[in-house]
Amino acid sequence: MKRWFMLACGVCVLHWTQPVFAQDLADSLINRLGQVQTRQKPFHETRTLAALKAPLESSGVLIYRHPGYLQKTTEQPRAEDLVINGDMVTISRNHTAPQSVDTARVPALRLLVDTLRAPLDGDAALLRRYYHITATEQGADWSLYLTPASDKVAALAKSVTLSGKNNAILRIVLVQANGDTQTMTIAP
Amino acid sequence: MSARKNPKRLAYALLASALVAFIVFSSIPLRLDMAGFLPQGHNAATRFLLREVRGGVAASLITVGIEGAPETELARISHQMQDSLSQDSQFLLVLNGSFSLDDSPAMRDLLFDHRYQLAPDASVRDFSPGALAKGFEHVWDGLQSSAEPLVVAFALRDPTGAFFNVMRHLQPAVHATLKQGVWFASDRNRALMLLRTRAAGMDLAAQRLTQNAIQAAFAKAQPGQARLLVSGPAVFAVQSAHSMRHDIEMMSAFSTVLVVAVLYWRFRSLWVLAAIGVPFLLSLSVAMVVVRLCFGYVHGIAFGFGMTMLGVSLDYPVLLIGHRDAGEGPQATLRRIGPSLRLAVTTAVLGLTGMVLCGLPGLVQLGVFSAVGLLSAACVTLGVMPSLIVAADLAPSVSGPSAPLARAEQWRRWRWLCVLPVMGAIAVLVWRPLVAEKDLTALSPIPASARSLDMALRHELGAPDSSHVIIVHAQSAQAVLQREEALHGLFTSLAQKGALVGVEDAAHILPSVALQQTRTQALPEGAILAARVVQQQAGLPFKKEAFDQFVADVAKARAMPALTPPDLAGTPLEMALAPLLFQRPDGWWGMVLPEAVTDFGVIQVALAGQPDVMALDLNHEVNALTAHHTARTLKWMAVGIGLAFVVLVVGLRNIQRLTRVLCAVGAAMVVLLALLALRGVPVSLIHLVSIQFVLGVGLDYALFFARPQLDSAERARTMRTLLTCNVMTVLAFGLLGLCHTALLREIGITVACGAFLFMLFSFMLAGQYSPSAATDGA
Numbered sequence: 001m002k003r004w005f006m007l008a009c010g011v012c013v014l015h016w017t018q019p020v021f022a023q024d025l026a027d028s029l030i031n032r033l034g035q036v037q038t039r040q041k042p043f044h045e046t047r048t049l050a051a052l053k054a055p056l057e058s059s060g061v062l063i064y065r066h067p068g069y070l071q072k073t074t075e076q077p078r079a080e081d082l083v084i085n086g087d088m089v090t091i092s093r094n095h096t097a098p099q100s101v102d103t104a105r106v107p108a109l110r111l112l113v114d115t116l117r118a119p120l121d122g123d124a125a126l127l128r129r130y131y132h133i134t135a136t137e138q139g140a141d142w143s144l145y146l147t148p149a150s151d152k153v154a155a156l157a158k159s160v161t162l163s164g165k166n167n168a169i170l171r172i173v174l175v176q177a178n179g180d181t182q183t184m185t186i187a188p
Numbered sequence: 189m190s191a192r193k194n195p196k197r198l199a200y201a202l203l204a205s206a207l208v209a210f211i212v213f214s215s216i217p218l219r220l221d222m223a224g225f226l227p228q229g230h231n232a233a234t235r236f237l238l239r240e241v242r243g244g245v246a247a248s249l250i251t252v253g254i255e256g257a258p259e260t261e262l263a264r265i266s267h268q269m270q271d272s273l274s275q276d277s278q279f280l281l282v283l284n285g286s287f288s289l290d291d292s293p294a295m296r297d298l299l300f301d302h303r304y305q306l307a308p309d310a311s312v313r314d315f316s317p318g319a320l321a322k323g324f325e326h327v328w329d330g331l332q333s334s335a336e337p338l339v340v341a342f343a344l345r346d347p348t349g350a351f352f353n354v355m356r357h358l359q360p361a362v363h364a365t366l367k368q369g370v371w372f373a374s375d376r377n378r379a380l381m382l383l384r385t386r387a388a389g390m391d392l393a394a395q396r397l398t399q400n401a402i403q404a405a406f407a408k409a410q411p412g413q414a415r416l417l418v419s420g421p422a423v424f425a426v427q428s429a430h431s432m433r434h435d436i437e438m439m440s441a442f443s444t445v446l447v448v449a450v451l452y453w454r455f456r457s458l459w460v461l462a463a464i465g466v467p468f469l470l471s472l473s474v475a476m477v478v479v480r481l482c483f484g485y486v487h488g489i490a491f492g493f494g495m496t497m498l499g500v501s502l503d504y505p506v507l508l509i510g511h512r513d514a515g516e517g518p519q520a521t522l523r524r525i526g527p528s529l530r531l532a533v534t535t536a537v538l539g540l541t542g543m544v545l546c547g548l549p550g551l552v553q554l555g556v557f558s559a560v561g562l563l564s565a566a567c568v569t570l571g572v573m574p575s576l577i578v579a580a581d582l583a584p585s586v587s588g589p590s591a592p593l594a595r596a597e598q599w600r601r602w603r604w605l606c607v608l609p610v611m612g613a614i615a616v617l618v619w620r621p622l623v624a625e626k627d628l629t630a631l632s633p634i635p636a637s638a639r640s641l642d643m644a645l646r647h648e649l650g651a652p653d654s655s656h657v658i659i660v661h662a663q664s665a666q667a668v669l670q671r672e673e674a675l676h677g678l679f680t681s682l683a684q685k686g687a688l689v690g691v692e693d694a695a696h697i698l699p700s701v702a703l704q705q706t707r708t709q710a711l712p713e714g715a716i717l718a719a720r721v722v723q724q725q726a727g728l729p730f731k732k733e734a735f736d737q738f739v740a741d742v743a744k745a746r747a748m749p750a751l752t753p754p755d756l757a758g759t760p761l762e763m764a765l766a767p768l769l770f771q772r773p774d775g776w777w778g779m780v781l782p783e784a785v786t787d788f789g790v791i792q793v794a795l796a797g798q799p800d801v802m803a804l805d806l807n808h809e810v811n812a813l814t815a816h817h818t819a820r821t822l823k824w825m826a827v828g829i830g831l832a833f834v835v836l837v838v839g840l841r842n843i844q845r846l847t848r849v850l851c852a853v854g855a856a857m858v859v860l861l862a863l864l865a866l867r868g869v870p871v872s873l874i875h876l877v878s879i880q881f882v883l884g885v886g887l888d889y890a891l892f893f894a895r896p897q898l899d900s901a902e903r904a905r906t907m908r909t910l911l912t913c914n915v916m917t918v919l920a921f922g923l924l925g926l927c928h929t930a931l932l933r934e935i936g937i938t939v940a941c942g943a944f945l946f947m948l949f950s951f952m953l954a955g956q957y958s959p960s961a962a963t964d965g966a
Binding site for chain 1: 329331332333334335336337338340341344366368369370729730731734
């Protein structure tokens, strides 16, 4: 009974203080993610597209090096290397010659890159340029909810949800403006 | 000096001429651009070329290089400059390689909507079952990529890749490599940009502002140690106008100071300066007005040259005053020197025939300016001056025989020694003959170093080789486009033969209406396509309705009106099309720029039978143009020299004096040519007309020295006066030799050297040989 009461109080406190905390919590969460210098984890991705009968599944390895370097190597079902380094995005499929794009010139790509990389860099300010951020935390588990801050961003993404444990990101869900959904699960 | 002297009339005359000069100078502005100074062309090909290549849209292109810093730094500067310059409305186009469709949503939508009309490859319009199956397979592949969010919207509506085909085709054919997202020269660490200004290339005021904007954008990017290189016709125009203005200001100030100093040294009288000022101001004013009337404008170069003519046209009043004895009546002096003076004016004006009749507007203007200046100075000297100087009783402060001058005359004893420099000069000419300048750009005020930088930047950017161009002429834009399309097969076969790599033309950017219609008519009907799509996507993971939008787009394209040049307004494509397809009073013109030409002769032969098509080799045409004008100049030079000779024969009527004059002039001429040969600078039209001009001036000296001189006082007067004239000419033209404007500099050097040589040889050879002169006046 006493424990139950404590929990109720805790929920109340959390509930009441959340609006005040949210800003700080999101910042401290993102800041904490930015402390990790290198990451290398297998991932599994599921994409649900309006045009396709069944979801697309793929898997591979995500490599991150602080700051600004992110590599997504897809191994199954088709080999593909996506390297985000500084402003440049380089993609090579089926071991063909890589193609480079300058994100500064392609706003859609820039948004995609920043959405994936800014949390890893611990750059909350950059994320806030595109999104309103809310955060929740329960023990070691946390979640960040990103919703578009402008019509321009809304034309490209409906929402982004990142969740994880401690300083590991375990899941990223990106809902595109047309409703297509991309869910990436990363090994702890 | 007489006490009766009354300089009041002289003062009024000076005041009046100063007023005239003031009114003329303030009402006739100077033109400083080079457009008016360059030739118009002597046939259809060169006229077109000179008009379009120099004054057309090509003239508003500016190439920019950034170097001297690490690659990442250069790329950053390039990006920042692009950001600031693309917000500046003075620039129509700011390219640094990082072009993106997102910069121009209007163009992206236009190209996407019209993709089936514009795409050059027929395969993207192939909607046969097999092609559709391949296309769907390709879309499926794209959707599996990480880039899927970017491609999904386009890929499902365009399974055969028509839009991609259009875009790839429109990519500018640059040779530059893309590093860090921007253009770099492929063989050196230099970031490259290409700008097009809104203002015309020859609009100097606007171009100055745009160039300041470029410098400001560079400074704003905090370049550190990096260097900015800016080049292009507009840049040259601004630079040359700047240095020309500088030259003119320097000329005006220094010539005046030098000439005034020499005259004061000679006459020690401000009234003499005032008297000489009258013909000078009047002749300059008359020349300005006449040139303005003949040409519609006065060019800065003509004016600068006119200021230098000061040194020559002043010879006449100086000769008049210099030969006068104090107290002499108005006609007494004229009687003694009148015939020689008139002869001198005639030969000097005949010395300008080459310049006046060479056909190059700039040089013609110089010639007319000089001729009118000389003639009016002579008229004022002969008509107005005598009464003025008599009223003011002006005469040289120093007169009478002089021992040093008499001793100098003794040198004539060794006049045979003049054979030595002449022999030497002939030897030099044999050993190192004069080289003729074939390139008319020698006339251009652009320094060679700037021209080679321009070449390098253009080459690195892969800007089309502008030395070859194929011109298509027709009565409408559509007719030009169709004509160009009809030529494409020919160019493909030429490319297979290796004569060129490809061509850039308007029809590549925007096909003719007829071609667009042919393309859309070949698209299948909606129902047929829909059925095929359903059939081909069976077995693929797409939902039934995945390609509905594609089918709808094709149906729409079948009914869509063709895209025409006005539809491109406001998009970057308008800017791309402008230099390639344009309207002139004589119809529509299309420019086909061949890329990487290896054998233009083959191309010319292949195009020979084509109506309304001209294949031009710029270098060849320019050389032909130069040859044309050089031939004209030489012809009129010969006529001028022939006439001068006749005038001399008639005027002198004395075989001995004629021989002396011709020997002096001939010797000076040979030595002058040898000096030019030794200098190593190829001899151009400019040198030819300068030589002829100095020949005319040099004849003055020879004529005056050869004049029968009765006593040593007269001889001393002649020597003093001619020395004054010569010093003025050599100084004024020597000053011209310091100009930055190549044209003025070459004239200056040639004339200054020539005038000195003519004076020397005239003194030695044309003067009377009088061993007894030393005792004569004693």
